[in-house]
Amino acid sequence: MTIRRARPDRLQHFRPRMHCLKKLEAVVVEMQSGVKGSEQKLNVTTIPHVITGKDVIAWITNKMKSTTEESEAFGTMLVAYGYIYPLQNHRKLVMCNDSSLYRFQTPYFWPTQKWVAEDSDYAIYLAKRNIRKKGLLEPYEQAHYNHLHEWLNHKWDFIVMQATEQYKAGKERRKPDRVVFDCQERAYWIVNKPPRRTHSAMDSGLELLIDPNSDEKIPFDTYRRMNLFYQQAIMSSKVKSSVSLGALNKYVATYKNHDPFLAPCLPSNPWLTDNDSYWTLNMRQVEVPTKMRVERWSFSLFELLRDLRGRDDFKVFLKKEFSGENLAFWEAAEELKWGTASSMTSKAETIFKTFLVPGAPRWINIDGRTMGLTVKGLDHPHRYVLEAAQTHVFLLMKKDTFFRYLKSPVYKEIQKKALNPEAHNFSPAQLEHNAQNRSPGIHPLILWQLAEAEKAKAAAASVPVDVKALMSKLDRMK
Amino acid sequence: MGEMEELRKEMENLKDQITAARKTFQDSTLQEAAAGVTVVGRVQLKTRKTLRGHLAKIYAMHWGTDSTLCVSASQDGKLIVWDTITTNKVNAIPLKSSWVMTCAYAPSGNLVACGGLDNMCSIYNLKGKDGNVKVMRELAAHTGYLSCCRFLSDTEIITSSGDCTCVLWDIETGTQKTVFAGHQGDAMSLGVSPDFKYFISGACDFTAKLWDIREAECRQTFGGHESDINAIGFFPNGNAVITGSDDATCKLYDLRADQELLTYQDSSIMCGVTSLAPSKSGRLLLAGHDDFNVNIWDMLKAERVGVLAGHDNRVSCIGVSSDGMACCTGSWDSFLKIWN
Numbered sequence: 111m112t113i114r115r116a117r118p119d120r121l122q123h124f125r126p127r128m129h130c131l132k133k134l135e136a137v138v139v140e141m142q143s144g145v146k147g148s149e150q151k152l153n154v155t156t157i158p159h160v161i162t163g164k165d166v167i168a169w170i171t172n173k174m175k176s177t178t179e180e181s182e183a184f185g186t187m188l189v190a191y192g193y194i195y196p197l198q199n200h201r202k203l204v205m206c207n208d209s210s211l212y213r214f215q216t217p218y219f220w221p222t223q224k225w226v227a228e229d230s231d232y233a234i235y236l237a238k239r240n241i242r243k244k245g246l247l248e249p250y251e252q253a254h255y256n257h258l259h260e261w262l263n264h265k266w267d268f269i270v271m272q273a274t275e276q277y278k279a280g281k282e283r284r285k286p287d288r289v290v291f292d293c294q295e296r297a298y299w300i301v302n303k304p305p306r307r308t309h310s311a312m313d314s315g316l317e318l319l320i321d322p323n324s325d326e327k328i329p330f331d332t333y334r335r336m337n338l339f340y341q342q343a344i345m346s347s348k349v350k351s352s353v354s355l356g357a358l359n360k361y362v363a364t365y366k367n368h369d370p371f372l373a374p375c376l377p378s379n380p381w382l383t384d385n386d387s388y389w390t391l392n393m394r395q396v397e398v399p400t401k402m403r404v405e406r407w408s409f410s411l412f413e414l415l416r417d418l419r420g421r422d423d424f425k426v427f428l429k430k431e432f433s434g435e436n437l438a439f440w441e442a443a444e445e446l447k448w449g450t451a452s453s454m455t456s457k458a459e460t461i462f463k464t465f466l467v468p469g470a471p472r473w474i475n476i477d478g479r480t481m482g483l484t485v486k487g488l489d490h491p492h493r494y495v496l497e498a499a500q501t502h503v504f505l506l507m508k509k510d511t512f513f514r515y516l517k518s519p520v521y522k523e524i525q526k527k528a529l530n531p532e533a534h535n536f537s538p539a540q541l542e543h544n545a546q547n548r549s550p551g552i553h554p555l556i557l558w559q560l561a562e563a564e565k566a567k568a569a570a571a572s573v574p575v576d577v578k579a580l581m582s583k584l585d586r587m588k
Numbered sequence: 589m590g591e592m593e594e595l596r597k598e599m600e601n602l603k604d605q606i607t608a609a610r611k612t613f614q615d616s617t618l619q620e621a622a623a624g625v626t627v628v629g630r631v632q633l634k635t636r637k638t639l640r641g642h643l644a645k646i647y648a649m650h651w652g653t654d655s656t657l658c659v660s661a662s663q664d665g666k667l668i669v670w671d672t673i674t675t676n677k678v679n680a681i682p683l684k685s686s687w688v689m690t691c692a693y694a695p696s697g698n699l700v701a702c703g704g705l706d707n708m709c710s711i712y713n714l715k716g717k718d719g720n721v722k723v724m725r726e727l728a729a730h731t732g733y734l735s736c737c738r739f740l741s742d743t744e745i746i747t748s749s750g751d752c753t754c755v756l757w758d759i760e761t762g763t764q765k766t767v768f769a770g771h772q773g774d775a776m777s778l779g780v781s782p783d784f785k786y787f788i789s790g791a792c793d794f795t796a797k798l799w800d801i802r803e804a805e806c807r808q809t810f811g812g813h814e815s816d817i818n819a820i821g822f823f824p825n826g827n828a829v830i831t832g833s834d835d836a837t838c839k840l841y842d843l844r845a846d847q848e849l850l851t852y853q854d855s856s857i858m859c860g861v862t863s864l865a866p867s868k869s870g871r872l873l874l875a876g877h878d879d880f881n882v883n884i885w886d887m888l889k890a891e892r893v894g895v896l897a898g899h900d901n902r903v904s905c906i907g908v909s910s911d912g913m914a915c916c917t918g919s920w921d922s923f924l925k926i927w928n
Contacts, residue, residue, distance in 0.1 A: 129815040129834040130858040130878070137858075174856040183897060187859065187879045309901045309921070311878070333595040339770075339806065340602035344609060346808075349844040352616035354827065358842075358849075358870070359621055361825045362888060365869030370913045370928075371631065372871060380673065381636045381914050381928040392911075394654075412783070448741035451760055494802050 131191070131221055137173075138193045142214055145169050150211055152197055155289045160197065160213055163206045182207055190311035192221055195297030201308055203301065213290075219298040221312060227302035230265060233258040235299055237273035238280075250305040364409055368402060376402070378534035384544035385534060394418055395560060401528040408516055411508045415440075427520040433511065435472035436503050439465045443500040447493055458491035466499075476502050610847040618840075618850045622888035628871065631884050631894035636914070639670050639924035641677055646918035647704075648736075649905045652693040658907065659700045660918055661691035667702050669714065672909075672916065672926055681712055681721050687733075694739040699724065699759075701745060703734030709747050711759055727757045729764050736777045740784055740801070748775035754789050756801060766804040770797060777819050782826045790817030796831050798843060810841040812848050819864045819875075832861030832875050840887065852885045854892055863905045868912025876903030882917055896927055 145166055147159035163185070170181040185205030188194050189212070196202065197211040205212070236255045240247060247255060262269065280288055304310040367373045377387050391400050399419055406413050407420040414420040421437075428434040442465070446457045465474050466485060476484075480498050487495040515521055536544065644664035651658045656673045665686030669679040687705035694700065703709040709727040716722055732751030739745050740756075744765070748754045754768040754775055773792030780787045786807070790796045796817055798808040815834035822829060823840070828849070832838045837853040838861055852873065859878035866873050866887070873885040874896070882903055884894035901920035908915045918924045 129860060130836060133836075133858045176856055179897060180856070180895065183879060183881060184856070311902075330592060330595070333592065333599060337595060337599050337602060339809075340599065340606060343808070343846075344602065344605055346846070348609070348613050348846050349842075350616075351614045351842065351845040351847065351849065352621065354842040354845040355616055355618055355621035355849065357825070357844075358618075358823070358828060359625065359888065361823075362869055362871045363625070365824070366871065368912075369867050369869035369871060370911070371633070371867045371915075372628065372869065375913070379913060379928065381926070448743065450743055451758065497802065 134188065134191060134193060135220065138188065138214070140173070141166070141169060144173075147213075150197075152211070152289075155286055157197070157213070157286065157290060157293075160211050161194075163208055163210045163212060166194070166205060166212065167207045178207065187311060190301070190309060192219065192298060192301035192310075192312065195293070195301075197293065200293075200296065201300060201305060203304075203308055203310055213293070215297060216294050219294055221301075227298075227312075229258060230262060230269065232299065232303060233262055233265075233269045234272045234276065235295065237270055238277050241273060241277050248305070254303065368406060374533070376400070376533050377531040378536070383534055383536050383541060385536070387531070387534075391529065391531060395564070398527055398529055399524070401525075401530045404525055404528045408521075411504070411512045414512070414515075423520065423524055424515060427515050427518050428511070430518075430520065431511075431514075435465065435474050436507055436511070438472060439474045440500055440503050440507070443496040443503075446491075446496060447500075451493075454491050454493070458488050458495065461496070462488050474499075474503060476506075610845075613845055614847060618888065618890070625888050627889065628886045628893050631872065633884070633894065633896055633915070633927040635898055635925045636928045637672060637675050637926040639672065639675055639926070640922075641668060641680075642666065642922040642924075644922060645901075645904065645920040646922060646924060647688060647904055648690045648702075649907055649916055649918040649924060650691055650693045651907045651909045651916065652697050653695045653910045655697065656909070657693070657697070658909075658916055658924075659691050659693050660905075660924055661688040661702050661704075662922065663687065664922075667691055667700060667712070669700065670924070672914070679714060679721050683710070684723075690734060690736045692737045692739055692745070694742055696742050698742055699739065701737050701739065703737055703747065705733045707731065707733060707749070709734055709737050709745065709757070711745070725759055725762045727759075727762055727764075729755065732774065735775060738778060738780050738787070740780065746778060746780065746787055746801075748778040748789050750774040752791065752793075754778060754787070754799065756804075766801075768799050768804065768806065770806050771795070773816070776817060779821045779829075781822050782824070786826075788820050788822065788829050790820035790831050790833075792816040794833070796820055796829060796841065798829070808843065808846055810839075810848065812839055812851075813837070815860065818860060818862055821864055821866060823866060824868060824870045830864060830866060830873060832864040834860035836860055836877070838864060838873060838875055838885065850887075850890050852887075852890055854883075857883065862903060865906045865908045865915060867908055867915075874906055874908065874915055876906045876917060878902050880919070882906060898925055899923070 145161050147161050149156050149158050150160040167178065167181045167185050170184050171178060174181065182205060189196065189203045189205050193215055194212050195215050197213060236247065236251055236258065239251070240255065259266065300308065301310045301312050370379060375388060378385055380386050380388050392403060396419065403417065407417065414424055425434060425437060428437055442461050446454065446461065449457060464470055464472050466481065476499055480502050484496060484499045642660065642662040642664055644662050646660055646662045649658055649660040656671060657669055657678060658672055659667060659669045661667050663686055665683045667681040667683055668677050671678050683702065685704060685706035688702050689704035691700060691702040698715045699711055699713055701709055701711045707728065707730045710723055711725040712721050713724040714721055730749040730751055732749045735748050735750060737745055737747040743759050745757050745759055746754060747757065752769065752771045752773060752775055755764050756766040757763070758765050771789065771791040771793055775789050775791045778787055778789040785802065786798055786800055788796055788798050794811060794813045794815065794817065796810045797806045799805070800807050810829065813831065813833040813835055817831050817833045819832035820829065827843050829841045829843065830838060836857050836859060837851050839848050840850040841847065842849050857877065861875045861877055863876040864873060871887055873887050874882055875885065876882045880899050880901060880903065882896035883892055884896070886893045896917065899917065899919035899921055903917050903919045905918040906915065914926050914928045916924055916926050
């Protein structure tokens with residue numbers, strides 16, 4: 111593990127997300143020799159090495175070959191991290207692409223330095239400011255000051271003494287130097303303790319628990335386990351990268367027209383036109399699906415089964431072929447996998463009686479070994495007891511039934527029937543009208559009721575046809 | 589101590605063997621394979637909606653499946669379920685602990701979960717009998733903060749934590765079913781495969797691990813990053829993994845070839861990636877960064893094809909809706925924006 115920063119901790123936790131600081135520093139160092147500074151007069155004092163926003167942005171655009179927008183964002187980032195600070199409007203940490211004045215922050219105050227902005231340092235700074243401004247601090251500074259006074263009360267004499275010393279030392283400097291140092295210090299504290307509504311990049315959020323800089327004492331046991339893992343990893347079967355790359359390419363190409371970011375969707379994208387017809391046409395229960403939807407079903411069995419409307423169509427095909435038990439078993443296994451733990455035993459029993467017992471009404475044809483394993487597992491049913499059988503059935507469907515479905519008249523018919531809605535062509539006035547009359551959509555309660563009704567219907571329909579009872583009934587009728 | 593040294597040497601040896609084995613399987617690069625693919629061109633997405641209502645930094649958001657609803661969590665102590673198309677707030681759930689770092693929406697749409705510095709994952713039932721949203725379960729056993737959680741169903745949820753472990757919970761009983769230990773740094777994010785059989789986790793030890801949920805073990809480990817992995821996600825076909833890290837790069841790893849296929853980096857991007865999401869076809873990768881922007885990458889050509897600039901502070905979370913129609917970004921400036 112590489113050591114990221116040699117920062118003495120001083121009781122402060124490891125701070126995340128500062129990996130970019132080294133790269134930023136390199137850019138700033140280059141910039142310092144690239145951008146020309148000049149002397150500017152600011153409130154009576156002349157300040158040296160002042161740069162303008164537009165010079166900085168021009169340099170960035172030139173160096174990074176990026177657009178003005180991106181350079182502005184990059185410039186703002188440098189200000190937000192505290193490498194450059196604004197002279198006017200010091201509370202807004204943004205880089206403006208005009209003649210606003212900035213200065214490079216002295217390396218002493220750069221965020222990469224070896225100390226963190228500690229509270230006692232901040233207290234000393236505020237106390238110093240207090241002395242200078244004779245008690246007139248900004249409201250947020252006053253709030254911080256009061257809070258620190260309470261919390262660091264035990265050190266307060268020391269803090270006030272330090273502040274007075276620094277103030278006296280400051281007074282002995284020449285005025286321009288003092289003004290510059292004050293600006294720099296103020297900028298540093300604005301970045302590290304930002305006032306409300308100032309976005310500073312030093313605000314790094316919550317801190318990590320494990321410090322990757324610490325010396326890890328990996329125990330003996332862990333080494334052994336890791337070695338075992340690596341040995342297994344070497345022996346695991348791998349695929350050539352060209353195969354995976356080919357697969358990725360194929361996937362992306364197949365779905366290209368179905369990606370709303372890349373291809374327009376018919377009739378219109380509801381986000382753009384505020385017209386819900388796309389969603390109504392593609393609802394779960396719709397009689398006639400859209401052409402794009404039907405096309406997606408042909409991509410893979412997984413897609414077909416995932417879209418419940420597609421699953422319905424597949425069921426119609428399977429009924430014609432009298433081979434619906436595979437899909438019914440797969441669905442029952444899914445329900446078992448994701449259902450509540452309490453229902454597991456009863457579900458397992460029903461599945462056993464319906465699909466697995468020899469002579470069962472919807473007996474599935476799986477190989478002897480899997481059947482043996484599954485039946486044994488059903489003695490102590492758990493969530494994944496049907497996993498082997500379910501995978502076997504899925505592969506059966508994928509390799510055989512799925513392709514027959516795609517060539518079947520059922521699928522061809524639904525392809526013909528599928529809708530290809532006309533693209534909407536709304537005028538700006540119509541778009542306005544759409545935005546104002548946006549329908550609230552179907553109430554989720556109604557959708558839930560529809561779903562429940564459908565589940566009940568499916569349960570009633572899937573009650574296995576007891577052939578013997580039916581035959582005996584027919585006999586009796588004769 | 590001699591034994592430790594031996595084991596350490598053996599480990600280094602094995603790691604070298606793995607690297608060598610991976611190289612032999614690397615007979616092509618994505619550049620070559622994707623050479624014939626047409627260029628995507630500049631992708632420009634615009635903000636369609638801005639969801640206002642949070643009062644503090646937004647740390648996480650998650651879309652619901654098959655709907656325009658999404659949930660977002662913010663450090664003002666609120667979990668808000670939004671109807672994104674109308675920008676109405678469907679539910680505003682007050683949390684016991686305001687230090688929330690993650691939230692998740694169940695695939696059924698009945699539950700939402702959140703967690704953070706309280707080391708617990710709280711599950712809320714949205715479809716309660718009297719219409720009130722109440723805490724259904726509090727899953728407490730982690731010894732570190734909760735960095736990410738994802739539902740497998742209404743009865744199971746996976747969480748990743750700062751104590752370097754990921755845990756599979758049984759929601760009904762509120763107990764841990766499996767503990768996935770193996771990372772050596774805070775586990776920062778996780779993603780579940782489309783067939784719900786595997787999940788991946790990215791951690792601060794610079795590696796990503798693929799775990800088999802049923803067998804409860806780590807199948808593969810992917811390294812290569814130079815800094816913490818903050819964001820992770822599956823490629824839509826479930827055979828590849830995308831990771832985003834503090835070193836400002838995103839990497840694409842293939843599960844079957846067991847190696848890194850591509851790195852998405854640019855010298856002008858210096859800030860770490862905080863979150864990522866692939867588009868529905870997998871052609872585009874949207875990555876949110878610390879420099880307040882979202883970069884859009886062409887996944888096959890490894891080129892930047894767009895930027896979403898509009899937030900005033902770090903983009904902390906990003907998600908693409910399940911039908912692929914819109915992408916939502918949440919930021920520390922307390923706004924969520926929907927782009928299209």
